[in-house]
Amino acid sequence: MKLHLIESDSVYRELLTLPVDQRDALFKEKLLLPFKEKFAIQRISFDERIPFNVMTLMGYMHKMPKDLSEEDLQMINQFDKEFWETIKQAFNRSVESFTSKGISLKQQDYYVTALLGNEASPMMRINENYSGDGGIPGYIFLSLVPNEYTINRIASAMAHECNHNIRYQFVDWEMGSLKEMIVAEGLAENFAEKMFGQENIGPWVTKNDLETLNTIIKPKLKDSLSINNMQEAMPYLYGDEITKMQGGNPVGLPYASGYTCGYHLIKYYLKKTGMSIEEATLKTADEILSQVEEFWN
Template identity: 30%
Template sequence: MYFFVPGGVDMATVHQQNFGFPVDGREVADERIRKGLDELVAADAWSRVSSALEEGVAALTSAVPGLEVPDLRILLVLGDPTNAHFMDEVHGVSGFGGISGYITITVWPHPIVLDRLEAIVVHELHHNVRYSPGGIVWDPATVTVGEHVVSEGLADMFAAELYGHRGYTHFVSDQTRADDAVLAKVASGFGVTGMSDFASWVLGDASAVLFGAQPVGLPTGAGYAAGARLVRAYLDATGTTAASSTRTPSADILEVALPRLGLASDATH
């Protein structure tokens, strides 16, 4: 997955940063990890992940004839039950699908995570196809908050097209989803470039503090909430789907969506 990084990466550090299970032999943690692993096995998690990928790929290729989907490798990791942020703030899920051909998903088997497992998988699949060759180019130095927010909205809406309400990222509260002030605040940051500030604008203040970024006054999952509203407005206006819009530029989506939500159409993106 990290073949492009000169000299590679320290996989133990990557594992920890992605909230992976502790590997330092803590007895209490070990007991919880065994129990968590048993719960994933009992839930048939790996087979469900595989089936969800197949269903998601079929939906994307049906919506976009000729769409090329990369060879996919997926890593399902049991999370760290001793990490309060992972367990309580983001409710046992962390995913990354932004590198073409590779998806990593870290979970703790909270009931809602097990219920949403397929939706979590196809959310990351949508990201992966969006940023694969022939799609949107993600340059870490120049990519904007607007692109990231739109991508989260598209991925959630795609998951919702397949799985209904289970498609929506579960660590985002209903209050955050409906808050116009949150939407406006996130929109004010659309022109911010570079990935270093994305935690602040997309994940919210709690994650920003954790990752060493400057909080900007947003609740957890604010960017997901804003993204879903923007993408919903775009889809309603154009009569399209999140599947068929997998590689639609964020500028095109924002140009349509922002005025429909009462926001300035000239917001930077």
């Protein structure tokens, strides 16, 4: 198994030396091209003549090459040796947590990088300035506006994304069914909590209290578990604020409802079954949900 850690700080510094009209090409070559297979699986093109392409996607939450200035060096410099070592160690610890239980991973090469988040992005702000993308085996993006708060949580974010990355080596994504996404996010955050502590649980769990979970989130999600495609499921997973940002129709749910529900559902499942989070990660959504029908009551 090999970790290909792409240290983006050197690329951002190089971008600052280039004329604005030459920056996108270098950004794509150095930071996005290693992930081309991931984007191909997601049907996201590198061809900027196509209206929704890889740079359009990056623009939702990230500091884009054309917008970089010398003032951003303060953020870039926080992607230092210690930062990259933290990511490396979090990745290795997460993988070891599975392999030490006799789980043999199918994926041998892993490409990982961290990108500068755009502090002006509503999507970045609502997630308290950090996020991740690890749903395609072998590829993990971390995105953050670097500061003390986000850097302290980058190891937990890496563990969360590693859990997704490992799960989807064994379990079918089911075209983004709501039940799968709720279960997957719950598994990932419970794994991150095991690895790096309850104090580093993400805002996608902590922003909703138990009363909101039990009176608003659970009843609506219970009635929607049959949704079997990502487009319909996303408003229930992300909640109304993010849905509106993405131009969708709100469904009457608070921020990150599916994440919050998934976290508590998986915690209930683990306590009931006595199963380890690593073993549970390899279970299908149906296998897990069949054991916790009373959770919804």
